[in-house]
Amino acid sequence: MNLTSRQKSKIYLITMYGLTALVALAVGFAADWDVIGRNFFNTEVMADMFPEVITIGARNTIIYTALSFALGLVLALVLALMRLSSIPPFRLFAISYIELFRGLPALITLIFVGFGIPIAFKWSIPGGTLGTGSIGLAIVAGAYMAETIRAGIEAVPKGQSEAARSLGMSQMRTMFTIVLPQAFRVIIPPLTNELVLLIKDTSLFFVLGSTPQTKELTKFARDFMTGSKNATPLTVAAIVYLIITLPLTFLVRRLERSAAKSR
């Protein structure tokens, strides 16, 4: 049988569509929709969760994320500048820090900050879950974002800082008025990705323990699931996470596209 390449690809497409439809039908018939509906999409349980899932769960998740991100960004900026410093001990410190905290599970860092430090020094970070958790996550996020910022700084052509220095600007002024503004244009998309990762990482705060008022979205859903003996709270939490993260990932895509256009 002699087929042209167009005919071949047509047959291939039809086969793929057919198989997909078959699998969808099989799942549709085999699944117990009644059980699924009662356990994952139970409207009574859903109704019970409101408004606390928003006023406590989502609210805390956003607050924890915002503070972790802000602290992490400041830390990352300091680390990136140290990493690019001409002073060797600064560079060594920054490299060691970055490799250490990128190499550890965030959970270890959180437990260390939440329990290791209080056990060792009989002192805990003030601010409860918010303070401890945000600092723990910021320590980790700072390591990741430092590398992003460094790459952004290095992407700014050397002639830019030479021009600034030739006008008599100090190294600091050159960095903050000429280099960083250009670097941040490049790194806003990857930083937004980092923000999305942080939103999800706040779910690790459960390990620090919580009061009814300090639960973030995942912990709130998990406890509600135990109380209601139903999995619907997980579905609701998942949907709320997506409502927060999807606009951000769309934003990233748009920013990347406009950045590509301006280049």
Add this chain to the structure above:
Amino acid sequence: MSSPNPKGTAGSRHAIEVLDLHKSFGELEVLAGIDFHVNPAEVVCVVGPSGSGKSTLLRCINRLEESTSGQILIEGEDITDIDADVDGLRTRIGMVFQQFNLFPHMSVQKNLTVGQTGVLKRSKDEANKIATDMLARVGLSEKADEFPIRLSGGQQQRVAIARALCMKPEMMLFDEPTSALDPELIGEVLDVMRGLADEGMTMMVVTHEMAFAREVADRVVFMDGGVVVEEGPPSEVLDHPKTQRAQDFLRQVADR
């Protein structure tokens, strides 16, 4: 090689004086003992084959490049001294780059004021006024609110010259200012430079524009292999070069 100018001693009236300057990048010696000077209000064009060290010499003069040994005096003040106020020095020396290096995230007007307000601590009004004057001087008054990316190469380079002039420098360094330009845009930049020369600005110009050097330069310095091979008025160096190396180079340039 000693300077033909008998005034060439330390603390003299030279705007720029370079004494036995050496510069190496690793094993590679780019400047192999340069003696060089520029008098106040003089226009000196530095020519020579690529890799001869012209740009490195120019960049050493405002310490964008650190020399390995030797001295550089700006109006008699040794700037290779480790305690020298490099930032202060640079406000007195305007620099124009081959690649323009305008700040792309700032409007033309902001490009012209950022150094004035940030470094010289001029008031915003004063800085804006000076920027407007300088922009008019390079013939681009209507472009104040544009961003650099919207300008042609020639316009960008004129803005870059205006940016340097806004600092009211005592002298200007030009590092191949027209080499990155399309041929039809070179003239407008050279016109601005010619105007500056006519007003008595002290200028050191690294260039491949022999016609410009012949017309505007008070003195031409021919460099090759990291040393000054020949120097003198354009009529001598460009039209009647004494050394073989200068003759070869100028013949190649003329052939293009």
